[in-house]
Amino acid sequence: MRHSDISGRLPMAMALDRLLSGEPARDVIRYVLADMAPGRSAVVSSFGAESVVLLHLVAQVDPDTPVIFIDTQKHFAETLRYRDTLVERLGLTNVRSTVPDAGRLAAYDTTGELHAVNPDLCCHLRKTEPLERALSGFDVWLTGRKRHQNAVRQAMPMVEEEGGRMKVNPLADWTPSDTSSYMVLHELPAHPLIGQGYRSIGCRPCTSPVADGEDERAGRWRGTGKTECGIHLTRNGVPVGVIERSVGA
Template sequence: MDAATVTSPRLTDLRARYQGLSGQALLEVMIRHEFAGKIAVVSSFGAESAVLLHMVAEIDPTTPVIFLNTGKLFGETLRYRDRLQERLGLTDIRAAGPHPADLMARDPNGTLWNADPDACCFVRKVLPLERALKGFEASITGRKRFQTSARTGMDPIEEEAVRGTGEPGSATGTRFKLNPLAYWGQEELERYTDANRLPRHPLVKDGYLSIGCMPCTERVPEGGSYRDGRWVGRDKDECGIHLPLNTGGDGI
């Protein structure tokens, strides 16, 4: 099972009933009605995170926000998280990080990002997120179709296999995934940010257009595309938390 093949009667029903909804309108029905008390936001507190988080806070600021603290983030990202929490009034930000036993077994020296970035993402992002989402029926992401080739066909409402936290590639059920900004582009994001006077990630003005972990994120040269600063020189443009279970590597 993976996000490309999982299709249940409920998914078909949700897509039929809410076809055409996006942004805050889609979030409203999902947070307040369809998955009330069983939904969480997944946020990197990166370059565009303020838009989604502001929408969620306007609906229900107590909605859990899962923040993947990989141990390799920019200090600016951590400070930006704190600033947004204060500005938006978010009351339940949950930091999820790699388990010490996983790091000891797979990345004892902290250099796995250089030798095998897919494995590093699996230990520091994929496994911690699956543990953090246990018990939730749905997650909310800030993904957009324009970001990567893997996201160009993304639907605002998806259903994905729930990853097991044991053997890579294992699945234990399904969970819904909501992408309310799927059809948004850079212009819409900029307009929303300006209209609501949202603070911007401090690294954006320095040329970081997509911001992840410090060792694997670089400035984008003038005229470069959105993801050119991520995993430079690698055949990689996704960390793995949004990819199907069967895409190779360590289940990522």
């Protein structure tokens, strides 16, 4: 069944969530790309710690699927090299980088140190705004988020409505064992920082290694109480986090 106009339809998101929950991730991806919103779906990837799994699944279904990478201009050099490695290794043919607006950075992050004084605003300028621009023209976006990653994500549905688009999380119910087994089975390369104790990898200034027994996202914005960057702060229109922005943001 094709869905020609799905924007902003919360009841449809809930129905699709019931339909797709429990289905294999590859089947969910194939349904999204071929039936749910053909030509109007994109993958959003950080090319981080576990990104290779979703990207590998997508490449198997359609390697020409648009993949949006938010280049915050604060990434680890290892992440940028890993991105290039995966693009070549998986045969991804449509990876699009989106960057912050230079004028906005000049106005609000003149020293490049905004992350240290207002990480929410920094994420808004460097992630949320560029992603919204990049998603223009798409009705659906796929993420690699998983329920086990932190407390906020534990109730995450497979399909949710956000800002007039559908957001689909094909790996929502995957466990760490599922992910590691899949990577071993398909001989997928790990992010080079994994071996240094990083388990969730974002921007260089705001990411630190994680100790044994810690939540895998404990190394993100450590000591700030912040757990999400700002692009995943609502669930079907209901806030699941708090973001504070300066005037004009």
